[in-house]
Amino acid sequence: MTAALDLQGVACTFVSKDQPGQRYTAVQDVNLTVAAGEFVSVVGPTGCGKSTLLNVAAGLLNPSVGAVQVFGQPLAGINRRAGYMFQAESLMPWRTAQANVAAGLQFHGVPQAQAMQQANDWLHRVGLGGFGDRYPHQMSGGMRKRVSLAQTLVLDPDIILMDEPFSALDIQTRQLMENELLDLWQAKKKAVLFITHDLDEAIALSDRVVVMSAGPGSHPMGDFTIDMDRPRDVAEIKTTARFLALHTAIWAVLREEVLKGYAQQLKVA
Ligand SMILES: Nc1ncnc2c1ncn2[C@@H]1O[C@H](COP(=O)(O)OP(=O)(O)O)[C@@H](O)[C@H]1O
Ligand SMILES: [Mg+2]
Secondary structure, X not given: OOOOEEEEEEEEEEEOOOOXXXXXXXXXXXXXXXXXXXXXXXXOOOOOOHHHHHHHHHOOOOOOEEEEEEOOEEOOOOOOOEEEXXXXXXXXXXXXXXXXXXXXXXXXXXXXXXHHHHHHHHHHHOOOOOOOOOOHHHOOHHHHHHHHHHHHHXXXXXXXXXXXXXXXXXXXXXXXXXXXHHHHHHHHOOEEXXXXXXXXXXXXXXXXXXXXXXXXXXXXXXXXXXXXXXXXXXXXXXXXXXXXXXXXXXXXXXXXXXXXXXXXXXXXX
């Protein structure tokens, strides 16, 4: 079956910010596929190139080397099959929750009334029915994340790209959001590429966890199948023996890379 997303031999080289004239290869030799309907998480040390890879998958960044295929087609320009949820807040402060969710549809030419109706439906689905007329500053961080989630999903993308979307949330809100994401994903079975530095989160959510090495030239160095039943409750699953066994196995690989990444950051600082 053709993969939803297929990165083949991808490398990304940047002009170094610290040493002008020097080049820095963040990621190299990256082969990464996400099957249709598969939930894949990528974990790795800070600065190893996780966001870089997501930008490549989104078509926001052209790899220096390698190719990207989306459902068997070479990716050129923005990935129109994908929706992107960033780590940072991305709501427009001058628009209400409903108008924020409707914005993407309107950019795609959906008539105003229809866009607002669909936005309203999605706000209900993420537990924000009745909050459509709130502005971002009138909502909690968790509520704003729900709006962002609705904003991404309302466009019904076949591929969902998420860059540490819940990292700024408190642990309870985060678990609620993770469970909600799994429910929505379970219902629609889209391909998900989920970036996180949190191994617990990666294991609890995913079908597969990919571990990136420390940079420079970061690449996948472990690929673990998460063979745990669904539907899952992210809090409950963490107490199971299988979860702990997987965590131990993956952490054995990740730990070294985190230490290497940390040492490099100290060197730079
Ligand atoms: N546009 C850019 N210009 C220069 N360096 C960059 C750029 N984007 C990322 N980098 C560098 O590439 C490395 C990987 O960054 P990033 O993908 O943001 O890492 P992560 O998301 O894993 O923390 C970092 O060293 C970062 O400084
Ligand atoms: Mg990042």
